[in-house]
Amino acid sequence: MNRFDDGEESDAHHPHTALTTYRAMFDVEHDEAVDELARPAVALFSSGMIAGMCAGVSVLLLGMIVGAYGGVIGEPLQRLLFGCAYAVGFIIAIMGRTDLYTEYTTIAIFPVLTGERGVGMLLRLWGLVLGGNLAGGFLLALFITTMAPALRIADHDDFVRFAVYLGAYPLGVIAMSAVLAGWLMGLLSWLIAGGRDSTSQFLFILVIGVTIGALGLHHSVTTSIALFAGMISDSPMGWLRAGSVFAAIVIGNAIGGLIFAVLVREGVKLDVRAGRERDR
Numbered sequence: 065m066n067r068f069d070d071g072e073e074s075d076a077h078h079p080h081t082a083l084t085t086y087r088a089m090f091d092v093e094h095d096e097a098v099d100e101l102a103r104p105a106v107a108l109f110s111s112g113m114i115a116g117m118c119a120g121v122s123v124l125l126l127g128m129i130v131g132a133y134g135g136v137i138g139e140p141l142q143r144l145l146f147g148c149a150y151a152v153g154f155i156i157a158i159m160g161r162t163d164l165y166t167e168y169t170t171i172a173i174f175p176v177l178t179g180e181r182g183v184g185m186l187l188r189l190w191g192l193v194l195g196g197n198l199a200g201g202f203l204l205a206l207f208i209t210t211m212a213p214a215l216r217i218a219d220h221d222d223f224v225r226f227a228v229y230l231g232a233y234p235l236g237v238i239a240m241s242a243v244l245a246g247w248l249m250g251l252l253s254w255l256i257a258g259g260r261d262s263t264s265q266f267l268f269i270l271v272i273g274v275t276i277g278a279l280g281l282h283h284s285v286t287t288s289i290a291l292f293a294g295m296i297s298d299s300p301m302g303w304l305r306a307g308s309v310f311a312a313i314v315i316g317n318a319i320g321g322l323i324f325a326v327l328v329r330e331g332v333k334l335d336v337r338a339g340r341e342r343d344r
Contacts, residue, residue: 089257090332094174100163101172101185105192108163112196115162119197119285120204122153122277123293126226127208127218136229143278150286151273158252158269159262165194165284165314169321170250170328177329194284194314201289209296220297227294230280230287231301231309238282238309239316245281246320248272254328282313 100108126149133142157164172189175181212218233241255268276283291299291306299306 086328086332086335089254090174090328092257093171093253094178097168097171097174098181100168101175101181101189105188108189108192109196109199111163112165112193113200113203114160114196115157115164115193116197116200116202116285116289117204118157118160118162119153119164120201120208120289121156122149122151122286123205123223123226123289124208124212124217125149125152126290127212127222127293130226131218131222135225143280144274146280147274147276147278150277150283151270153286154273155266155269158256159266163193163196164249165190165197166246166249166317166321167253168193169246169318170325171253173322173325174329177325190318197285198288201285202292205289205292205296209293223290223293223297224299227291227297227299227306228301230282230290231294231305235308235312239312241280242282242284242313242316243320243323244279245276245283245313246317247324248276248281248320249283249317250321250324250328254324282309282316284310284313284317287313 126146129142129145129149130136133139136142154164158167168189172186176183176186209220209223212223213220231238249272252268252272255272256265259265259268275281288310291301291309294301295303295306
C-alpha cells in the first residue's frame, strides 16, 4: 500500500523487475526499511561488521595507490583511481547485502517520516550498524597495516599520508563534503530500488562510488577506516582531531541522507496528489 493515499493500491511490481514510478520505488524502500528496523540487534551489528570489513578493502587499495604515486598529489588520474578503490568496497558491501551506515541514513528515515515508526528505532538502527561498521573496519585496519608492508603493497607512511589528506580540511568543509556524500549515498539506494537487477545495481554503485572517491568526499565508513589505518601507523593527526573529523562526517552524512529522504517523500506526496486530481 502507498503511504500517502487512503488505501489505494500502489503500482504492482515483481521483486526482480525495474520500478518506474516514484510510488513503487518508495514503497519498496519503505517496506525494506520497516524490516530492517525490526531486525535483532545482533544481526544488525554483525552485518555492519562485515560491511566495515568490506569497505576496508578500499583502504588497502587506497594505500597502494598512494604508495605508487609517492603521496596524494591530486592528479586527475590518481583521483580517478581513488574513486575506483572506493567503488570496490561499496560493491562488495552492498552487493553482498551487508549493512552500511550511509545506506540507512536515507531509507531507514522513510517509516519515521510517515509516522509509522519512532525516532528511537531509527537511532537504534543507526547506532548498531555504524558501531558494527567501525568495529569491522578497525579490525581490518589492524590487519592491513600489518599485512600490507610485509607484502610490499603499501607502507605505513602511505596510510598516514592518506589519513592526513582526509583530515587536513577545516571541520566545516569536512561536514559539507559529508553532506554531499550522504546525499549521493541516498541517491544510490534510490537508484538500486529502481533498477532491481544485479547488473544495474553494479553500475549504479560503481558510478556513485567513483564519484565519491574521485571528488575526495568524506564517507563515514571508508574515511573512518582510513583514519584508523593512519592512526595505527603513527599519524601525527592525533586521536582527538581524528574523533572530531569522524563526528563531522557522521553528522554530515546523516544530514545529506535526511535531505534526500525528505525530498523523496515530498515528491511522492505530490505525485499522489497529481494522480488524484487527474482521476477527478
